[in-house]
Amino acid sequence: MRPVAVVGAGMTPFGEHFDLGIKELLPLALAEAVGSVDKGIDRAQIDAAWFGELTTTDGFPSGVLADSCGLLDIPITRVENACATGNDAVRNAFFAVASGHVDVALVMGADKVRETSARATFWDWMAMTRDMAWDYPLGLVAPANFALHAARYLHESPATREHMAMVAVKNHHNAVTNPKAHLRFEITVEQVLSAPMVVAPFGLYDCTPQSDGAAALLIAGGDVADRFTDSPIWVRGVGLGLDRVMHQHKRDMTTFPATVRAAKQAFDMAGLTPADVDVAEVHDCFSAVELISYEDLGFCDRFQAADLIASGATALGGRLPVNPSGGLKAKGHPPGATGVAQCVELVEQLRGTAANQIEGARVALAHNIGGPTAVSAVTLLSTDRG
Amino acid sequence: MRPVAVVGAGMTPFGEHFDLGIKELLPLALAEAVGSVDKGIDRAQIDAAWFGELTTTDGFPSGVLADSCGLLDIPITRVENACATGNDAVRNAFFAVASGHVDVALVMGADKVRETSARATFWDWMAMTRDMAWDYPLGLVAPANFALHAARYLHESPATREHMAMVAVKNHHNAVTNPKAHLRFEITVEQVLSAPMVVAPFGLYDCTPQSDGAAALLIAGGDVADRFTDSPIWVRGVGLGLDRVMHQHKRDMTTFPATVRAAKQAFDMAGLTPADVDVAEVHDCFSAVELISYEDLGFCDRFQAADLIASGATALGGRLPVNPSGGLKAKGHPPGATGVAQCVELVEQLRGTAANQIEGARVALAHNIGGPTAVSAVTLLSTDRG
Numbered sequence: 118m119r120p121v122a123v124v125g126a127g128m129t130p131f132g133e134h135f136d137l138g139i140k141e142l143l144p145l146a147l148a149e150a151v152g153s154v155d156k157g158i159d160r161a162q163i164d165a166a167w168f169g170e171l172t173t174t175d176g177f178p179s180g181v182l183a184d185s186c187g188l189l190d191i192p193i194t195r196v197e198n199a200c201a202t203g204n205d206a207v208r209n210a211f212f213a214v215a216s217g218h219v220d221v222a223l224v225m226g227a228d229k230v231r232e233t234s235a236r237a238t239f240w241d242w243m244a245m246t247r248d249m250a251w252d253y254p255l256g257l258v259a260p261a262n263f264a265l266h267a268a269r270y271l272h273e274s275p276a277t278r279e280h281m282a283m284v285a286v287k288n289h290h291n292a293v294t295n296p297k298a299h300l301r302f303e304i305t306v307e308q309v310l311s312a313p314m315v316v317a318p319f320g321l322y323d324c325t326p327q328s329d330g331a332a333a334l335l336i337a338g339g340d341v342a343d344r345f346t347d348s349p350i351w352v353r354g355v356g357l358g359l360d361r362v363m364h365q366h367k368r369d370m371t372t373f374p375a376t377v378r379a380a381k382q383a384f385d386m387a388g389l390t391p392a393d394v395d396v397a398e399v400h401d402c403f404s405a406v407e408l409i410s411y412e413d414l415g416f417c418d419r420f421q422a423a424d425l426i427a428s429g430a431t432a433l434g435g436r437l438p439v440n441p442s443g444g445l446k447a448k449g450h451p452p453g454a455t456g457v458a459q460c461v462e463l464v465e466q467l468r469g470t471a472a473n474q475i476e477g478a479r480v481a482l483a484h485n486i487g488g489p490t491a492v493s494a495v496t497l498l499s500t501d502r503g
Numbered sequence: 504m505r506p507v508a509v510v511g512a513g514m515t516p517f518g519e520h521f522d523l524g525i526k527e528l529l530p531l532a533l534a535e536a537v538g539s540v541d542k543g544i545d546r547a548q549i550d551a552a553w554f555g556e557l558t559t560t561d562g563f564p565s566g567v568l569a570d571s572c573g574l575l576d577i578p579i580t581r582v583e584n585a586c587a588t589g590n591d592a593v594r595n596a597f598f599a600v601a602s603g604h605v606d607v608a609l610v611m612g613a614d615k616v617r618e619t620s621a622r623a624t625f626w627d628w629m630a631m632t633r634d635m636a637w638d639y640p641l642g643l644v645a646p647a648n649f650a651l652h653a654a655r656y657l658h659e660s661p662a663t664r665e666h667m668a669m670v671a672v673k674n675h676h677n678a679v680t681n682p683k684a685h686l687r688f689e690i691t692v693e694q695v696l697s698a699p700m701v702v703a704p705f706g707l708y709d710c711t712p713q714s715d716g717a718a719a720l721l722i723a724g725g726d727v728a729d730r731f732t733d734s735p736i737w738v739r740g741v742g743l744g745l746d747r748v749m750h751q752h753k754r755d756m757t758t759f760p761a762t763v764r765a766a767k768q769a770f771d772m773a774g775l776t777p778a779d780v781d782v783a784e785v786h787d788c789f790s791a792v793e794l795i796s797y798e799d800l801g802f803c804d805r806f807q808a809a810d811l812i813a814s815g816a817t818a819l820g821g822r823l824p825v826n827p828s829g830g831l832k833a834k835g836h837p838p839g840a841t842g843v844a845q846c847v848e849l850v851e852q853l854r855g856t857a858a859n860q861i862e863g864a865r866v867a868l869a870h871n872i873g874g875p876t877a878v879s880a881v882t883l884l885s886t887d888r889g
C-alpha cells in the first residue's frame with residue numbers, strides 16, 4: 118500500500134479571535150503550512166482537500182474553505198465526527214492519497230466557538246453531537262456527560278481529584294512556553310481543587326476553554342513527497358472507533374471503547390505498540406479524560422493512570438510526554454481544528470522544531486474523543502517510513 | 504490502482520414517512536442492500552462506513568447510524584457537502600477501498616426532511632448550505648438561487664418554460680412505475696405551466712418535493728468482490744467540484760462550473776467520455792437544472808439542452824435516458840440520501856433489475872449539485888471493469 122507523508126503543517130494561535138472570522142483563520146493556517154514546506158509548494162500542486170468543521174455560522178463549510186483560500190478548482194470534502202472531526206479528516210485524506218488517486222492533499226480544521234449568531238450557536242452544535250431523544254433533553258451537555266464517566270472512574274480506580282488536577286497543572290505549564298496556546302499561565306493543584314465547580318467532579322480548571330482557531334496539514338504520497346521535503350513525517354496509522362451514543366447503553370463508564378477501537382486500528386496499521394510512542398497529544402477536554410485515555414490508549418494498565426500522572430512520566434522530561442502543546446486544556450479547543458492541530462504539534466515534534474521539544478522523538482500519537490464519548494480517532498506519525 | 508466494485512444496493516421508498524424516524528429508515532435501507540448481495544454478506548464482513556447526512560434532528564449522525572444499525576465496531580465517517588453529500592460519501596468510501604486499507608465499505612445516505620423539531624429544522628439546515636453574510640439574509644434559499652440561474656439561462660439559450668416543463672413531465676412519468684418514488688402521478692406540460700408560481704421561472708411542478716428516505720451501497724475491493732457476487736458493478740470514476748458560494752461572484756449564470764469540474768475528474772479517472780454513458784441520474788432539484796446539467800455533463804453542446812429534451816433522447820426509450828427513477832423531481836429528495844439512491848438506481852440498471860429497465864445499459868452516471876450551485880459530485884458506474 119502506498120505510504121503517505123506529511124510535508125507541511127501550520128496553525129493559527131488558538132484563543133478568542135473576536136477580530137477574526139473563520140474566513141480569516143483558514144488562510145492564516147494554510148499560509149503557515151505552505152511556508153513550512155522545505156522545498157516550497159505551489160497552490161496548483163494541491164489536488165484535493167478535506168475540511169474538519171463543526172460550528173461555523175458562516176454558511177456552507179466546503180465553500181467557505183474554497184472561497185477564503187482561493188481553492189475553487191479542487192475537490193473539498195467536509196468531514197464531521199463531533200470532537201473526533203480533526204483526526205477523522207486526516208484519516209479520510211490519508212485514504213485518498215494512499216489510494217493513488219490523489220498525490221497531494223490538504224487537511225484543514227477550523228472552528229469559531231467564541232462567536233454566536235442569531236441563527237446558529239455553540240449550543241445548537243452541542244445538541245447535534247449528542248442523542249436528542251434522551252441524553253440532551255436530560256441535560257447531558259459535554260461537561261455533564263463526561264462528568265458521569267469521571268465520577269465513576271474516581272469511584273472505581275485509585276485516582277482522586279488531585280490526580281485530575283495534576284493533568285490540568287501539567288498542561289497549563291506546557292502552554293506557557295507554546296506561543297500558539299490559548300491559556301498561557303501556570304496553575305496549582307490547590308487552585309484547581311478550590312476553583313468554582315462546573316459539574317462534579319469538574320471544577321473550572323478541569324475544563325477546556327472554548328477557543329477559535331484553524332490548523333492545516335499538507336500530505337503527499339511517499340513517491341512524490343521528495344518534491345516537497347527531504348525529511349517527511351510518515352502517517353503510519355489511522356483509526357476511528359464508535360460506541361453507543363446514549364449513556365444508559367454504556368456498559369462500563371470507566372473506559373471509552375471508541376478509543377480502544379481507534380487505537381487498535383491505528384497501531385495494527387502501523388505495526389507499532391503503545392510502548393513505541395515517544396510523545397502524544399491526548400484529548401483532555403476534561404482533566405479526567407486524559408487519565409482514562411492513558412489506559413484506553415495502552416500507555417498504562419487499567420486503573421494505573423493515577424500512578425502514571427503522579428510519577429511525572431507524562432510531563433515534559435518524562436518517559437512519555439503527553440500534551441506538550443498544552444493540550445485542549447490550555448492550548449485550546451476549536452473542535453474542528455483540534456485534531457488537525459494535534460498533528461501539527463506532533464509534526465513539529467518529529468521535525469525537532471516544537472516549542473516544547475521532546476528530544477529524539479520518533480513516534481507520535483494524536484487522539485480525539487468526541488460526541489457523547491461515542492467516537493474516537495487516533496493518528497500515528499513517525500520519522501520512520503516503516 | 505485497486506479496482507472497486509458495488510456488491511450490494513438498497514433503499515427505502517422516498518416519501519413522507521411521518522411514521523418512521525431516521526433510526527428506522529437506516530436499517531430498512533441497509534437490510535435491502537444486504538439482501539441484494541448475491542452470495543450473501545455478514546455484518547462482520549463490513550470493515551468501515553461512510554454516512555451522508557444533512558438535516559437530522561436526532562443528534563450525532565455517525566452515532567445514529569452505529570446505534571440504529573448495530574454497527575458499533577466499525578469506523579463511521581459522516582460526510583457533508585450540501586446536496587452533493589451522497590455522491591461525495593460514495594467518493595470517500597471509494598478512496599478507502601481503493602487504498603487497500605478497507606476491503607468492504609458501507610455507504611449510507613439518509614435524511615428526514617418532512618419532520619421538524621423545536622431545535623433543528625429544514626430551514627436551519629438550508630441556511631448552512633448557503634453564504635450567511637450576503638446570500639441567505641438576502642433571501643437566496645434554494646428555489647431563489649437556482650431561479651437566478653434558470654432565468655438567465657432562459658434569456659441566453661433557446662430554452663423556454665415549455666422545455667423546463669418537459670423535464671418535469673418526463674420525470675413524473677418515470678416515477679409512476681417506480682415503487683420507490685415519492686410522486687407517482689403523471690403531469691402535463693399545461694399543468695406545469697399553469698401551476699402556482701414558487702419563484703419565477705419555477706412553478707410548483709418545476710420543484711422537487713421534500714422527502715424522507717435512506718439508501719445504502721456495499722462496495723468492495725475488486726480482488727475480494729467475488730466473495731459476494733459474480734456480477735459486480737464497477738465504480739469507474741468519482742469526481743467532486745467546487746465553485747464560488749456567493750452569487751455576485753459567479754461569472755456566468757448559465758453553467759455550473761462545479762459540475763464541469765466534477766464530471767471531468769470522473770471521466771478522466773474512468774477513461775470514458777459522455778458519449779459512453781447509457782443511462783444517467785441527474786440532479787433535477789429544479790427542472791431547469793436538468794437542462795443546464797445536460798450541457799455541463801457533456802451530454803449535448805452549450806445551449807442545446809432544449810433540443811435534447813424536445814427530441815425525446817433523454818426519455819425512456821431514447822438514446823440516453825435521464826432519471827429513469829423519476830429523479831429528484833418525482834422520486835424525491837432527502838438530501839443526504841439522494842446521491843446514494845441515484846447509485847442504487849444505476850446499480851439496478853446495470854444489473855438489469857431496475858423498475859424502468861434500460862436494456863443493455865453498461866455505463867451509468869450519477870450527478871449531484873448542491874449548496875448555492877457551489878458543489879457537485881459525479882460517480883461513474885459500469886458493468887465493465889475497465
